[in-house]
Amino acid sequence: MKRRLGYKGSVIEARAHELRDGGYSAEFSVEEHDARGVTETQFYVPTTFATQESAIEAAIQTGELKIDTGFARGPIVANG
Numbered sequence: 001m002k003r004r005l006g007y008k009g010s011v012i013e014a015r016a017h018e019l020r021d022g023g024y025s026a027e028f029s030v031e032e033h034d035a036r037g038v039t040e041t042q043f044y045v046p047t048t049f050a051t052q053e054s055a056i057e058a059a060i061q062t063g064e065l066k067i068d069t070g071f072a073r074g075p076i077v078a079n080g
Contacts, residue, residue, distance in 0.1 A: 001053045005060055008067055014059035016052045023048040026055035028063045032073065041073055 002015040011031040016024045026045040035069055045062050049055035 001056060005063075007064055010067055012060055012063035012067075014056045014063065016049070016059070018052070018053035019048065023050060023064050024052050024055040025049075026059040026062075028059040030063055030066060030071070038074055041071065043071075047054070 002013060004011055004013045006012075009032075011033070012028055013031065014026065014028045016026050018024055026047070026049060027043065028045070029040050031040050041064065043066065045055075045058055047058065049058060066074045
C-alpha cells in the first residue's frame with residue numbers, strides 16, 4: 001500500500017509492507033521537483049506497526065517532520 005501527499009512544495013510518498021512474521025514496516029520518500037527534474041530521497045521508519053494504516057500514517061508524519069526540520073537531499077537512503 002502507498003499514499004502520496006503534497007507538503008510544503010514537496011511530495012511525500014509513504015509505503016507500507018507486510019512482514020512475514022506479522023505487522024508492517026514503513027518507508028517514505030521525499031520528492032522535490034524543480035527545473036532540473038526530480039530529486040528523491042528515501043527514508044525508512046525503524047518501527048514495526050500493527051496495521052497498514054498506522055504504518056502509512058507514521059511514514060507521512062515522519063516525512064512532514066523531515067521536511068520541517070531539514071535533511072540531506074539526494075538519492076542516499078537514510079534512517080527515519
